Amino acid sequence: MRGVQTDEPVTILTVAREAGVSKTTASDALRGSGRVSEATRAAVAQVAERLGYVPNGSARHLRRASTGTIGLHVPEVLTRSSYYMSFVFGAVERAARHDYDVTLITSGQRRPRPPRVDGLVLGDPLGGDPVVESLMGTGLPTVSCERFPGDRQADGVVWSEHAEMLTRLLGHLRSSGAARPALIVAGDESDWAASLHRGYLGWCAGQGVAPLVRRVSFDATGDEVRAAARDLLRSSPLDALVCAPAGAATEVAPLLRESGGDVLLASCVDSAATRLADPPITAIDLRPREAGESCAELLFELLAGAAPAGTERLHPIELAVRASTRRVGI
């Protein structure tokens, strides 16, 4: 603790005075704009570093007529799935790095007029969601995680190869002895669920097996998922079950164990719950934090003009194979 330095805040004027230049030159030197000699630039930079100068974000945003805030919409209650928690965290962290604030927009709250933000990130926009529709209509730069199932598309899209990853998962199940894996998945209002459904049907067609699907709502409760699973258990002998909705796999795990049928179980969304389940459940790791970061990053590039409207960016996901899909002795 080398002396309290609560004297007065060090502004760009302090830096300029100390470096013996004008505030304009100091500003130009630090930001790389204007015409400044290399010597001056270095000198100013050194003084700024020495004094610990940090630009005042409020003043900067005021001058630039930017709000310093981006809006972030996620469809459902955050607490339900840890996916969105991580997603938001990633976006917030990335925004902070750009000196930006994040305002959370939930589907519940009324939206009388466009929020005061410079841009929007939409996590898993659902087709038909009126809040999403109105946000898309603001004309603000927008990035969506997964495509918007509506007519119009966001300026930037971060997406993952869900269908391909599900195909890999199904292949793994087959090699573990499952002849006809079933799927519990949400409806096509979300691009993510639609991709999974499509991928599943494609795989079934390729393998020549009959599809075995039950649809549930996007934010299905445990009861709803369990009902679907029971329905599957009743209708046909089940050798493997893939649950798409977050948390669904852990909800049905006890049910499968009770049924005693030795059913392989996998989830399309990884989480602490699937990792810690007994046995641990094979799952697709969507890497939500990185997805949030990627969305925010793309939005800032759009805002800066560094990326053109219509940019699409692939977000890599991973398959985590665990005990729930490993046959003993294979």
Added chain:
Amino acid sequence: MRGVQTDEPVTILTVAREAGVSKTTASDALRGSGRVSEATRAAVAQVAERLGYVPNGSARHLRRASTGTIGLHVPEVLTRSSYYMSFVFGAVERAARHDYDVTLITSGQRRPRPPRVDGLVLGDPLGGDPVVESLMGTGLPTVSCERFPGDRQADGVVWSEHAEMLTRLLGHLRSSGAARPALIVAGDESDWAASLHRGYLGWCAGQGVAPLVRRVSFDATGDEVRAAARDLLRSSPLDALVCAPAGAATEVAPLLRESGGDVLLASCVDSAATRLADPPITAIDLRPREAGESCAELLFELLAGAAPAGTERLHPIELAVRASTRRVGI
């Protein structure tokens, strides 16, 4: 969508002009400061509402010489425990309501000088943590969640009756047939763990049973916790186990099941994992989101002078009794 209104931003000048008053009067009317007649105040408010006036946060913070940001420190990796996720979310939401940003400060990053914030929230400050020590030394208004185990104390403290709640939990275990519940808990560098330990020893003394404790580190890994549990299983016949660290209970659950000893299990931190475990694990719900909100709220009251330095505020927590501690037939 009643006409795009992307003309020009509506500032306080717009409101003032429209209401036929000066900007000063408009400002005073909207904020309740200065001397304004009730009629004028109402008129201005109505105009502001009609035009959809939203004060420019950057300008406000610039003028007020506030940063519009509070710092938030949490001890460990966020992803590990959902507790801190929720905690941070609560604080962020509350800060947004006050038009404030939140900067996350992790113990990892270097802190060469005090961050540009108006105040600090410290979640579970650990005694001896150099980052926490330096943050406490900045002189900034500070609120801590749980007391700081060091010499100095934060300006505001939000705390919960952990010892009392553990006492209730132990009583419940006893009424479920456990004669001598054991405890796995972290060391006294965190006030939370220290309180639990104290509460446990107190209960044991009151009941006349010998304490059975194993200490682990604050951010204990699954292996570390399992080693402690195995040690307990070996040393004496175990009828009940209370795990303090977040996630610890779910980590040891499979171990206890294998041991076959029909051990009651409870956690001092609730989470999705404990709720969804099989069987669901009895846990203390720390209501982390509300804790984060409460901390942020107290900090803003301190900043506004509405609460005096040294304010302590009780955060209520709850006990969620589940199947893991219910004997069949009782």
Added chain:
DNA sequence: AACCTTTGCCGGAACGTTCCGGCATCTGAA
């Protein structure tokens, strides 16, 4: 009627930044 106090309202300055335009000085070609 002369004075003081209160009430209601207002103009201007300031917060720290960016950016437009402008003014010297230097370079090199005519």
Added chain:
DNA sequence: TTCAGATGCCGGAACGTTCCGGCAAAGGTT
């Protein structure tokens, strides 16, 4: 030698808000 252009630097205005001080009118007291 002169002049055009490039280079390096700078002053002042502006962003939208709050707040200090002030001014006129209304109300109350002697």
